[in-house]
Amino acid sequence: MGKSALQKARAAYQPKLPVALQGAVKIKEGEPTRSVDNQEKIKKLFPNTYGMPLVEFVPGTEKNTTRMNVGVILSGGQAPGGHNVISGLFDGIKKLNPENKLYGFLMGPGGLVDHNYIEITADFLEDYRNTGGFDMIGSGRTKLEKEDQFEKGLEVIRQLDIKAIVIIGGDDSNTNACVLAEYYAAKQYGVQVIGCPKTIDGDLKNEQIETSFGFDTATKTYAELIGNIERDCNSARKYWHFIKLMGRSASHIALECALQTQPNICLISEEIEAKDQTLNDIVENIASVVAHRAEQGNNFGVVLIPEGLIEFIPAIGRLIQELNDLLAAHGNDYKDLDKDAQREYILNHLSAENKATFETLPEDVARQLSLDRDPHGNVQVSLIETEKLLSDMVASKLAQWKSEGKFNGAFAAQHHFFGYEGRCAAPSNFDADYCYALGTSAAQLIANGKTGYMAIVKNTTASTNEWKAGGVPITMMMNMERRNGEMKPVIRKALVELNGKPFKTFAACRDEWAKNTCYLYPGPIQYWGPSEVCDQTTRTLALEQE
Numbered sequence: 001m002g003k004s005a006l007q008k009a010r011a012a013y014q015p016k017l018p019v020a021l022q023g024a025v026k027i028k029e030g031e032p033t034r035s036v037d038n039q040e041k042i043k044k045l046f047p048n049t050y051g052m053p054l055v056e057f058v059p060g061t062e063k064n065t066t067r068m069n070v071g072v073i074l075s076g077g078q079a080p081g082g083h084n085v086i087s088g089l090f091d092g093i094k095k096l097n098p099e100n101k102l103y104g105f106l107m108g109p110g111g112l113v114d115h116n117y118i119e120i121t122a123d124f125l126e127d128y129r130n131t132g133g134f135d136m137i138g139s140g141r142t143k144l145e146k147e148d149q150f151e152k153g154l155e156v157i158r159q160l161d162i163k164a165i166v167i168i169g170g171d172d173s174n175t176n177a178c179v180l181a182e183y184y185a186a187k188q189y190g191v192q193v194i195g196c197p198k199t200i201d202g203d204l205k206n207e208q209i210e211t212s213f214g215f216d217t218a219t220k221t222y223a224e225l226i227g228n229i230e231r232d233c234n235s236a237r238k239y240w241h242f243i244k245l246m247g248r249s250a251s252h253i254a255l256e257c258a259l260q261t262q263p264n265i266c267l268i269s270e271e272i273e274a275k276d277q278t279l280n281d282i283v284e285n286i287a288s289v290v291a292h293r294a295e296q297g298n299n300f301g302v303v304l305i306p307e308g309l310i311e312f313i314p315a316i317g318r319l320i321q322e323l324n325d326l327l328a329a330h331g332n333d334y335k336d337l338d339k340d341a342q343r344e345y346i347l348n349h350l351s352a353e354n355k356a357t358f359e360t361l362p363e364d365v366a367r368q369l370s371l372d373r374d375p376h377g378n379v380q381v382s383l384i385e386t387e388k389l390l391s392d393m394v395a396s397k398l399a400q401w402k403s404e405g406k407f408n409g410a411f412a413a414q415h416h417f418f419g420y421e422g423r424c425a426a427p428s429n430f431d432a433d434y435c436y437a438l439g440t441s442a443a444q445l446i447a448n449g450k451t452g453y454m455a456i457v458k459n460t461t462a463s464t465n466e467w468k469a470g471g472v473p474i475t476m477m478m479n480m481e482r483r484n485g486e487m488k489p490v491i492r493k494a495l496v497e498l499n500g501k502p503f504k505t506f507a508a509c510r511d512e513w514a515k516n517t518c519y520l521y522p523g524p525i526q527y528w529g530p531s532e533v534c535d536q537t538t539r540t541l542a543l544e545q546e
Contacts, residue, residue: 279361294408
């Protein structure tokens with residue numbers, strides 16, 4: 001395939017590895033581990049993969065020459081650096097023994113079940129080193145959770161003489177990796193399963209995982225775009241830009257982008273939930289900032305909004321809960337009525353508190369909440385244009401204030417949603433190095449007979465040489481949570497910690513950013529040049545590791 005000048009130059013970049021992975025590797029085991037919660041239940045569900053020790057790699061003296069074939073799967077949404085995990089895995093197993101083979105299962109976990117695969121060779125891989133995207137083997141959202149899937153996968157594993165499967169994915173995919181590891185261990189099939197922490201949302205992190213790969217590149221990509229919009233905003237001086245950012249379950253992306261660009265307003269879903277703020281509270285707060293800036297003659301600004309905001313507003317969460325029950329019990333009574341009759345029916349059947357919330361919502365949003373659902377019965381939050389909803393409500397609030405003589409500025413809004421723009425960007429130096437080290441660690445975990453582990457790299461704010469590579473038992477990160485009506489073992493998601501350093505740093509500055517124009521312009525990701533520009537980590541990671 002043809003390559004751009006950047007791709008050609010980037011292909012030559014040799015990712016840096018921690019000292020422990022540069023030569024022969026020895027394994028150092030820690031104490032037995034336990035799950036973050038529900039220990040008895042998790043132990044009972046995972047008797048063969050529970051309580052295993054943390055693992056760290058240290059420089060060794062004897063070369064390991066294990067003969068093994070490995071299969072690799074990309075699972076879920078794309079994240080920059082996935083190709084480098086595969087490159088690190090490939091180079092890692094070939095270094096152990098040149099006869100080792102790597103097979104890529106196509107289009108996600110479904111490729112394992114349906115026996116769709118290719119052999120990844122050195123020539124094939126060359127086109128993908130240090131590139132973004134998952135297009136090398138594709139990705140998919142098939143969930144590996146049923147025994148017939150595990151058995152069907154086993155047929156191709158036996159056929160290709162595969163010793164281990166590496167699943168590169170987020171919290172759900174790694175939960176499935178753990179279930180698969182447990183099943184193969186219980187049946188004594190001799191097949192190992194290793195996970196790798198991926199998600200641009202940044203919510204797969206804990207004591208052991210400092211950051212998920214892709215978060216660094218994606219937030220730098222969004223921050224460049226936000227900085228460009230801030231420049232435009234500060235130049236034209238006539239628009240308020242409402243920008244929605246990816247991150248359904250947590251606001252890490254919004255928070256990181258705020259720390260990088262210093263917008264006038266950034267909403268954090270977790271804070272709104274903790275303070276039990278209503279939609280009206282949020283709208284009043286934004287409108288107050290708009291009014292204050294208008295008094296200074298500044299009829300412009302930038303607002304960052306996390307994608308999942310609507311579900312975090314407690315009043316709306318409670319409303320959705322009641323609407324779900326109403327839809328299940330009486331949906332057939334009202335779904336064929338005309339719009340006005342539907343609205344009337346719903347209002348008559350809601351409790352007083354939820355009725356009041358429902359009445360404040362613009363009509364199309366109320367309709368989306370009450371009727372439109374995905375196949376699992378969830379409200380389709382990504383389809384709700386929260387950025388437009390908020391700017392419309394702010395406009396109404398300001399019009400009301402104008403009629404009362406409380407506002408005499410101008411308000412015109414522009415809307416943006418940044419999501420797909422960041423998921424397949426060419427990885428930053430940090431993600432290129434981090435992912436390559438994760439892939440190399442996965443190869444070492446397999447060579448050392450481990451299963452049910454996730455590859456990890458720690459001490460990531462130090463220079464690459466000083467990074468510490470190893471593995472963590474996936475069961476250590478699990479707890480029991482209700483999913484689709486039943487309790488299931490899952491990796492606990494990391495939400496924004498309101499007493500954590502990144503949020504506190506943001507909270508200390510936001511009043512200043514709201515009143516004054518303090519924009520920062522991060523510019524595009526730099527791949528060559530001074531280390532403080534090219535190899536910097538996210539602000540979130542730097543603050544957490546201080």
